[in-house]
């Protein structure tokens with residue numbers, strides 16, 4: 001089996017993904033989330049700067065459990081005059097997690113690859129200011145477990 005990394009390819013978007021937390025190579029079975037901070041919001045530290053999380057089944061199991069309890073909402077409106085994160089703020093009146101109204105900084109979370117049937121194939125969620133650090137700490141814990 002060749003383990004040579006493919007180098008110098010032009011815009012190779014189909015390159016194998018690796019798990020954000022444990023760095024194993026991903027197969028078809030993965031959980032993929034994209035986070036969009038709205039104005040004045042920042043990404044939790046466990047989430048890479050580009051806002052994407054791709055997780056292997058081992059790392060994803062607790063995350064799937066958590067997100068299953070979230071309340072999804074419709075797709076955020078896309079416009080040139082605002083960021084995607086602000087689009088989440090426009091469509092979400094309540095937090096997907098605690099269901100309090102979210103009028104402060106929001107974190108939009110897009111789910112586009114799932115593992116198992118508990119989650120929808122595609123969904124959008126928004127976290128309020130209070131729940132963003134909670135989600136961040138949760139992810140830190142999950143990542144910490146994989147490093148043991």
Ligand SMILES: [Zn+2]
Pocket residue numbers: 019020021022023024055056057058059060146
């Ligand atoms: Zn993993």
Ligand SMILES: [Zn+2]
Pocket residue numbers: 095096097098099100127128129130131
């Ligand atoms: Zn909340």
